[in-house]
Structure formats: structure tokens, C-alpha cells
Amino acid sequence: MRNIPSFLLLLSLLTAQAQSNEVDITIDTLAQNTYMLTGSGGNIGIYVGKEKVFMIDDQFAPLSNKIKATITTLTDKPISYLVNTHMHGDHTGGNPNFNTSQTVLVAQQNVRKRLKINGAEKVSANEMDEQDYEKLLPEITFSDDLTFYDGEETVMLFHVHNAHTDGDSMIYFVNENVLHMGDTYFSGRYPYIDLNSGGSINGYINAHKKALLVIDSETKIIPGHGRPSNKSELENYVKILEDIKQIIQDEISAGKSLAEVKNNNGLTSKYDDQYGTGFISPERIREIVYVSLTSPIKD
Structure with a gap:
């Protein structure tokens, strides 16, 4: 009986590896130096700077080698910074594989708090070793905003409160005019709002409105999931969410x-026909909005 956890861990790793073998990492070129990588999990952002690479999210651990190989087709420069937009495993699972002496992990402070709790639980359950646990955690955190400078490029990180989770960040490449919204935006589908991790429908909508204050009609948007988007599509998405919210409130x-x-x-x-065929069904979005409007935000 003592070997059951180890067997289950091995089985899950083999399953994940088999699934990763079927995943192709594709590239969308969004600006002169900025790209979106799509595989399995959250969309990855890549900015190739003057001397280094700025990366956003890293999907699942079994995909790390494929992701690294794809990045080498864009540049041979080192990945200096890896930002986690939030704490979910389809955006942070590859952290231990990317966290090296060359690469520093960055996230909003609540991301580290939640990854620390979740990682400790996995260590206790023999689902993660201590070394990977330490490399999972962001090494630089911030409260509300953080700015990087790379030559002429300015990279702005800003926290949006209680949206998808309580630790969401958006990343805006000013000169490239590209905004990575993480899971505060599910392009072309209903969103998943993690109510158990501090998310809320009001915070989600407010996050979109904050993004709209930053971008213009030429901005390319990287959503957490879905195809690249733009300001017009995001404006329409806000109207839809506000309408659904009012319907449920009534x-x-x-x-x-x-x-x-x-x-x-x-x-x-x-x-429903346009937005309800993804991970979140029409029934589920009605449930999420209802519960969010009738329950306090969970810390």
C-alpha cells in the first residue's frame, strides 16, 4: 500500500508525457519582436529584446522541451525573465524546468503565496520533490505594478484585483503595442472565473475596463486562451459579460x-452558440456568475 502514491504519480507522469507527444507548439507573430505560442494550456508570450528574452507563462511541465525548442527557432538569446500571469498549473507547470541561473521568475505576490501552498501539498503527497518545489516559486514579486526597460522597450506589469484569481497580472509591451491578459480574457469563449482563488465577475469585468484604458485600436491582445484578439473584440466581450451579469442579477x-x-x-x-462551446459551458457560466454575485470573495 505504501507504493500506491508513487505508482499514481508515475502513472500521471506517463499520461502527461503521452499527451505532450501529441501537442504541437505553434507561433503567431504579433509585432516585430513579440510572439504568441500556443500548445496545451495558457497562451505563452515571447518578447525578443536587445540582449535577452522576456517570457510570459510556460504551460505544463511535460511540454517544456518542446516550448524551448520552439523558442530557439525565434532566437538564441537567453530567457532572462519569466512572468506568471497567475497561479494555475497550465500557466506555471513548467516553472521548475525554466527556472535556471539565467532565468528569474516574476509574479504578483499572491501567485507566490498560492503556489507555495499548493506546492507544499504536492511535496507532502509525494507528487513533487523539494527541488522542483523551490524552483516552482517566483523569485521576484510585486504588489500592484512593476516596470522593466529593455533598450527602447518598456514592459509594464500591472495587477488587476479579484478577476480570474486574486493574483492576476497583465503585461503590456508599450512600443510593440502588445498586451498579454492571461486568463482575465478567454477570447471567443466564456471565461473561467476561479471563485475559490479570489476571482469574481465584478473584478473580471473591471480588469477588462482597465485594459481598455491602456490599449488602442492597433493593439494586439494575447488572451489566456483562444486566438489573438484586439480592442474591438474586447469591448464587445465586456458588453456581453455585463449583459449576462445583469440577466443573472435580475x-x-x-x-x-x-x-x-x-x-x-x-x-x-x-x-451560447458563439461563446458556450469551450471549457466553460452555458450552464457553468450562469452558475459562476450567480455564485459570484451572491457570495463574498474568497481569500
């Missing part, structure tokens, strides 16, 4: 229960 004010709202397909039917 149901709450009318005394409808969570079950009634979840099962009422008509509430979001005008958006």
Missing part, C-alpha cells in the same frame, strides 16, 4: 435559486 432579485438559474437555458441563449 434572476437573483426575483428570488430565483441557483438551480433554477443553472437550468434556465434561455437566460444566455443569445450568446
Whole structure:
């Protein structure tokens, strides 16, 4: 019986490796020096600077070698900074594989707090060793904003509160005019708002409005999931989320229960065909919004 956890860990690693063998890492060129990599998990941002590479998110650990190989087709410069937009494993799973003497991990302070808790639990369950646990954690954290300078480029990191989680960051490359929004934006699909990790519908919408204050009609947006986007699409997305929020709030004010709202397909039917075919179903988005509007934000 003592070997069961080890066996389950081995099985999960073999399954993950098999899945990674089927994943191709593709490249979208968004600006002269900025790229989006798509594989399995959150979209990766790559900025090739004057002497170094600035990377955003790293997907799952079994994909790290493929991701590194793809980056070498863009540049041979070292990855100096790797930013985690938030704490979920499809954006941070590769941290231990990228965290080297050349690469420094950066994130909003709540990301480190949550990764520290989750990582310690995995160590206790023999799902992660101590070395990988230490390399999982961001080495530089910030509260509200942080700015990097690379030659003529300015890279702005700013925290948006209680959106997808309580530790979300957006990263804006000013001269390249590219904004990475992490999972505060699911392009072309309903969003996942992690209510158990400090997320909220109000914070999610406010994050979009903050992004709209920064960008212009020419900005290229890297969403956490989905295809590259732009200001016009983001503006429309905000209107949709605000409409859904009001629809659900009206149901709450009318005394409808969570079950009634979840099962009422008509509430979001005008958006479901376009936005409800991804990870979050129409029923799930109605549940998320309902719970967010009727429950306190979880720390």
C-alpha cells in the first residue's frame, strides 16, 4: 500500500508525457519582436529584446522541451525573465524546468503565496520533490505594478484585483503595442472565473475596463486562451459579460435559486452558440456568475 502514491504519480507522469507527444507548439507573430505560442494550456508570450528574452507563462511541465525548442527557432538569446500571469498549473507547470541561473521568475505576490501552498501539498503527497518545489516559486514579486526597460522597450506589469484569481497580472509591451491578459480574457469563449482563488465577475469585468484604458485600436491582445484578439473584440466581450451579469442579477432579485438559474437555458441563449462551446459551458457560466454575485470573495 505504501507504493500506491508513487505508482499514481508515475502513472500521471506517463499520461502527461503521452499527451505532450501529441501537442504541437505553434507561433503567431504579433509585432516585430513579440510572439504568441500556443500548445496545451495558457497562451505563452515571447518578447525578443536587445540582449535577452522576456517570457510570459510556460504551460505544463511535460511540454517544456518542446516550448524551448520552439523558442530557439525565434532566437538564441537567453530567457532572462519569466512572468506568471497567475497561479494555475497550465500557466506555471513548467516553472521548475525554466527556472535556471539565467532565468528569474516574476509574479504578483499572491501567485507566490498560492503556489507555495499548493506546492507544499504536492511535496507532502509525494507528487513533487523539494527541488522542483523551490524552483516552482517566483523569485521576484510585486504588489500592484512593476516596470522593466529593455533598450527602447518598456514592459509594464500591472495587477488587476479579484478577476480570474486574486493574483492576476497583465503585461503590456508599450512600443510593440502588445498586451498579454492571461486568463482575465478567454477570447471567443466564456471565461473561467476561479471563485475559490479570489476571482469574481465584478473584478473580471473591471480588469477588462482597465485594459481598455491602456490599449488602442492597433493593439494586439494575447488572451489566456483562444486566438489573438484586439480592442474591438474586447469591448464587445465586456458588453456581453455585463449583459449576462445583469440577466443573472435580475434572476437573483426575483428570488430565483441557483438551480433554477443553472437550468434556465434561455437566460444566455443569445450568446451560447458563439461563446458556450469551450471549457466553460452555458450552464457553468450562469452558475459562476450567480455564485459570484451572491457570495463574498474568497481569500
